[in-house]
Amino acid sequence: MDREVEDLLRELAPQVLGTLVRRYGVFDACEDAVQEALLAAALQWPAEGLPDNPRGWLVTVASRKLVDQVRSEQARRRREDRIALATPQAALLSHAADVEPGTDRDDSLALLFLCCHPALSEPSRIALTLRAVGGLTTAQIAAAFLVPEATMAQRISRAKQAVKASGAPLRMPEAADHAKRLGAVLHVLYLIFNEGYTTTDGADLTAPTLSGEAIRLTRLLHRLLPDDGEVAGLLALMLLTDARRPARTGDEGSLVPLAEQDRGRWERRLIIEGIDLISRTLPRGEVGPYQLQAAIAAIHDEAEHVDATDWPQILALYELLELLAPNPMVTLNRAVAVAMVHGPAAGLDLVSTLESDRRMARHHRLLATRAHLLEMLGELDAAADAYREAARRTASAPERRHLTSRGARLASRRN
Template sequence: MPATAATEDLLRRLAPQVLGALVRRYGHFDAAEDAVQEALLAAARQWDADGDPTGGAGEAGEVSEAGGAGGAGGSGGRPQNPLGWLIRVASRRLTDILRAEEARRRREERVAASAPRDELLAPPPGESRAPSKDDTLTLLFLCCHPVLGHEARTALTLRAVGGLTTAEIARAYLVPEATMAQRVSRAKRRIKEAGARFVPPGERERAERLGDVLHVLYLIFNEGYTATAGSSLQRHELAGEAIRLTRALRALLPANGEVTGLLALMLLTDARRAARSRPDGSLVPLDEQDRTLWDRGAVTEGLALVTEALSHKPVGSYQLQAAIAAVHDEAASAQDTDWPQILALYGLLERVAPGPVVTLNHAVAAAMVHGPRVGLSMLAALEDEPAMERHHRLGAVRAHLLERAGDREAARAAYSAAAELTLSLPERRYLLARAARLG
């Protein structure tokens, strides 16, 4: 039977921890991911089934032992220790995969296996088999190994740590799914060929990989806060996982301004979550949100983190983005927003980390201060930008500024064109509603 939404959410949260535990113990990144996927499928089939969780056809002995680690409990067939259950089942799957691989090598090479099974599956010397709470963070740094290119690191981390499907990653990067599948597969193969071990990186390696790690966490959060496709505007489990991992990273690097800035940015943005959609799931833009619904605890924590982050020099892009989010969250209403300050911050951000999305947001801020025609003139610089050619946000911003400038017909056409480019149903409905309102 299909898994319930609660079980799917739980499995998504646990998947990176299970994969981290397996890679730390046994290595074999690619095979470990296959084993984890099989364990997740077994859990999805059985945990919500009525009766004993050990009754899966063809898997009774295996699942019975796995369930014995924590016992069956809760509703239906979910074990009391879901993480232990998944690690045990995935470990058995991996054992089978490694046995099959070993047998294949024996047949091809016609020699005995180079190591006994117990040695093959043993953890590194001196390392316990118990799962570590830092496994997911270590997995995050492993996926950002320097043998990989920037795009490969990001794609692999989104797949292994963020829990995104290959199709979701492909949509985020605006490439065909087959292209992204090849990219992820090559990344796993290169990590294996490099002989990378599942151990926390040293200080130098950590510094070299930190930029990619932060970028990946940022992408995971963004996909959770505004899903690139589907019927839901937000994917709370992804945003929550990105915040959790960034908290863990800050605990490791408390004096790093960019890490602190990224956590502040996430908290200040996620604080608006409850106000971003109506009961029917439709989108509510920032200037129309009921700010009493914002999470004041997250805002307070985020504002304190911004102050701390900006005390560290040099100031980077996440610190500046967090400062912009803080100005928005400090305003009691949309009318009270300090747009001149936001405009100044975007000017700094464009010097520190230039890019088409920064220019797009800078244009909005300029329009709020100097008028919509100024913003529209800044958008002209993005017309030939390949990264924005198929991105709905450029058309949506243009439509908004045209509407503010009083050009209703052009705004209506721009809203409709933007709606055709987005794969998010809530965003598409919002854009089409704006177009219809203009006649």
């Protein structure tokens, strides 16, 4: 598919779906109809050229696809009653015949909130967001998460059924529930980005489709909520982190840690945009966890070389982050900053406090951090053992190779 057409379809997908769901309800049937319309556009537009009103074209075609579903004998038993509850069938048919989508509002934000409904599990929220708002196909989502397409199709189907069962309309949450629901949306986008930046398992270190989609959706959210500090903070964090992607892998996809990366390969355009965004956001009002993480990322990205990193400032930000959003992974990151400011022994003392945390005690990142600090301390035997144990516990092949290599290198030094 032509790249321009692909980008346009992904931009329009949530707008078209939002229009249909607002008009007709029945999220699952509308989503199926929109996917068919997107497929039709992907086949026709590159050959015939873009229509004068691409969004209107998609709304019209999707509405007609929905009508076809209602008219079909098989679909009538599953969908006709549900659609009738949302709008009389006659009105549905007349809408499909004469659609004026140019006057419709953009329901993308409400659609994001609907896909992150509390009735859904976290994996379901992620899958449904990527499908309904991101415009990714089931096959693309399945490939990104390294699961069979049939498995992902079932997950998406269950998510759509859960939305239907909840009876939730397509509208923004009430004011009292807005902050909580927005937090869920941000968390889903954060998880999508993290999975794309460092995959949890598989042969590749990154899944650019996921991290790129997370950035695109967060840009959309920032456009819709330009005054929300945490939305801006999350976008800045993604930009500043993704800027390092070109330097994160070496030959044959090997992992290159931050301290060893060629900073000349970092994407300066993303760094400049991210720093500008977080610099404008921080002074505006209440500071949240995503803004603090973005500020930490900005300090790393501003350092011309690893020795120029302002570790005392990073440590201060991690201490504040731990107060605002206590989390064992934040504590683990703070331990590294403590080690850089006060020495590796102090960092190891903090790491040891996490050993009683059931979420972290056997996590490969805790073991890898302990190994790194032991190496800094000169305890090479213990560091080599910790690297090897960390390698055994990660499901990511690039991380496993990197940790195994570090352990082997230390073992060779002591012989």
